[in-house]
Amino acid sequence: MPDSLLPIRIRNLRLIKGDRAVLDGVNLTIEELGITVIMGSNGAGKTLLLRCLHGLIEPDQGQITLGNLTVADSRDQQAMVFQHPVLLRRTVLQNLAFAVPDIAKADPQQLLAALDSVHLADRANQPARMLSGGEQQRLALARALLSKPALLLLDEATASLDPASVLLIESLVKAQSKRGTKVILISHDQGQGRRLADEVVFMSGGQVAEQSPADQFFTEPRTPVAEAYLAGKILF
Amino acid sequence: MNALAEALRLIVTLDADLFEILWLSIRVSLIALAISAVISLPLGTWLAITRFPGRKVVILVLNALMGMPPVVVGLMVYLLLSRSGPLGWMGLLYTPTAMIIAQVVLITPIIAALSHQVIENLHQEYRDTFYSMGVTGRRAIVAYLVDARFALTTCILAGFGRAIAEVGAVIIVGGNIDHLTRVMTTAIALETSKGNLTLALALGAVLLTLSLLVNALVIGVREYAAKRQYA
């Protein structure tokens, strides 16, 4: 494993879009390995927060540090899986090779093993964009994992996928977390939250409303808004 | 009617004059295309994925050049190459090289502007993922060129179609000299004005066929790519 990126410290993060603070002073410290699930209603700022963490967006105010690194310095140890996977207009195998050219050259067997782990070994030479949505996301996950990230980010990566792909992706994410990769995952799916989360960060209105251990969050959320969300009273 | 039959005879008997003209046309346009592609594809890609002050102006100029009338291009290249022009000492006026230069000037903005649009769309799609994977600079440019290969092929074919069918620029800088700089379009113009419709019709038929072939190729490439989700 590369250097730990923990603790992740987010201090007073603000992001203004138009005349609205869409991230409105986010404070969050993530100390432990394992899986952190970010939940919250639509528009709460989950995606924007993750994108700031990954360096895709520059916040207007505030600091982020990962271990003793800045976002920029930690980027090559991070990997992200987006809600809609973007695959190259190449074959399945070429997509992996492009992501990790060094491994592709030195140990191409690793690529095949990675394909096997997401049950795509027999699709290696097919055009990647011909795969189904679930298969494409599995490939995107395999691609992210090949870079052996210290921090893996997933933004609703399993939303609207077939159940088999969802379960496969969940089990791979879990296994990767056991291997020492810190996982931060955005999910709308309470079932998924219960299956995966070690801790839950609940966001509301561009702020972190609650950060709790998973078992506590799902049984006794500390904030009324989280309670309402869990009861299905806040529609997303 | 007679002229038409005679024209057909020229084609099916592989008439030497006709094929000399055809071969020169294709050679000039292919060389112009190769030079132009080497300039315009990386230029279009670079313009699509980098941001610098003045970039909008460059794109504006490119789009304006794209609509430049061929005779104006011919005139500019003529002034450049004429004996008193800055490149007059090279003695290129009224040579195939002059025609190649004119065609390069004519189609480079077209291919660059078209490929810029293609790559810009692809960049919208790939940007975050490339950023996430740390793909930047030369590696990104090559990746965009590779991934847009089919769309870029159709841009290039459009450039070829424009180059080979163009008459205004090459007649000015080439001079339409028999056995030296006479290409299909200039020959058609000359033979028609002389009332010699036979050769004009034969060349016209060949030119038309060529342009149909290019268009068929464009459609074929598009379908091939679409079927693999590579479009």
Ligand SMILES: Nc1ncnc2c1ncn2[C@@H]1O[C@H](COP(=O)(O)OP(=O)(O)O)[C@@H](O)[C@H]1O
């Ligand atoms: N580029 C943008 N311009 C303006 N508003 C934006 C932009 N991106 C996101 N927003 C707004 O910011 C808020 C938070 O967005 P997001 O982080 O995507 O929410 P979610 O928690 O659903 O992932 C939303 O209200 C969204 O409309």
Ligand SMILES: [Mg+2]
């Ligand atoms: Mg979101």
